[in-house]
Amino acid sequence: MSRRRPARAGNGRRAGGVSGADLRREIEAKGINLFECYTCRLCTEEMQRGILTLTEPYRKAFGEAEWRRDLFNEPVCPTWDYYRHEAYTAYGRALLARDLADGLAVDPADPRLREVVYTCLLCTGCQELCFSRNRVPLMKPFMELPREVWDIHGILLAERKWLFERHGWAAVPEGLAALAQRILQSGTATGEPRRGATRWIEATGSEVVDLSRAGRADVLLLLDAQAPYERALWPALAAMVRLLRAAGLVVGVLGAEEIATGLAVLACGDVQDYLRLNHEAVRRVAQVADRAGVGCVVTVDDTGYLAWTAPAKHYGLAGDLPFPFAHAVPFLHSLLEEGRVPLVRPVEMEVVLLDSCHLGRYSKVLDAPRRILARVPGLRVQEAHLRREYLYCCGAAAGVPEAYPAQAAWWGRKRLGQAREVLHTGRTVVTTSLVCGAHLRRIAAGTGDALEVRDLAEVVAAALA
């Protein structure tokens, strides 16, 4: 066990005015003790150990209904799965954070350092299994315990923040840096001007009010920096608008004033610009929502949802929004529960649902997509073995496809394989994340895979009269 703080708590040499001690301070300010890792390696080895070790108390603590025997021998961490080297796990990355805090000097141009840090998909698979994080909520029913002192996701983010503050863009892989800079400079993932955010409206004939000009709406639909500029995602946007309109809602969008929440900027470790971007976006949305009489702001982007609902220790804006805010999937679910969206047309097909890391695992929106799909007449829904909290990240997150395309494609192919193995006659994959959908669609097309990737909204809208 290496839980005791070593005597040498060196500050290291300063670069950019930033020292190892600053990383320790950043992490401790989140309430995290860098030496509380149990070195249990659940995040390193296969699911088997995790499930066997934690099963009963884990199920009770997190309200899970089943003991997942089907997960035995499955790796949870995609980078462990790919590299089979401990440096590429939560444990390895936490040890790196500890060494950096102790003054380890690293060369930001070292490709191995970059690969260890930035291939991590920030998918929170390790957070889900981590024993040191789980033991407090697990034991709560049985004894008084101190506060949580370990949060691997908080450490992974702090590590990137520190590397960025110390070394700037020099530490960030080229593809990820280019994506983040496009978002910072143009407000779009593609780099095109934001006025392009209205092209999908005309192309799909969607009935929305462009609130950047004038008008009123019941719902302000946020599209964020990717979906309105990526043609393959337009059918999903149009489908979501049709569903909301079927519930009798007037749907507004920000048009040429569309926001960007910029998870890629956070993935670079540029927390300052990430927060500035998001505070500006919240201000813009608040002004428009207030003027247009909007009842609820709804985002279609799971990374945007994360940005505005994550706690401050994960650099999110939770509790800092002056308007009601929801993701489109749970929002649609609540409309269906109220009987406001008539799904009457049979959709005779077999699909497999793939949960997403940000919306599913991190934000725990896991039941809503299942309940929505269960309401579609004729639809047969299959579940991937790696599902719900134990989903396997498809490789779309954290700018990894831009920085490490070969690895991201490997994870995408593996995820599609997990979908294929539970489909009997169908060939349709349903995703709850536009970001995952775009990535998986590209992988399927690039490999000539017969699987078709569709957004949940597209499948559900097919059941409208």
Ligand code: SF4
């Ligand atoms: S966030 Fe995902 S990729 Fe990164 S260490 Fe955890 S499980 Fe592995």
Ligand code: SF4
């Ligand atoms: S990070 Fe968590 S799961 Fe991984 S070795 Fe440490 S305590 Fe165990």
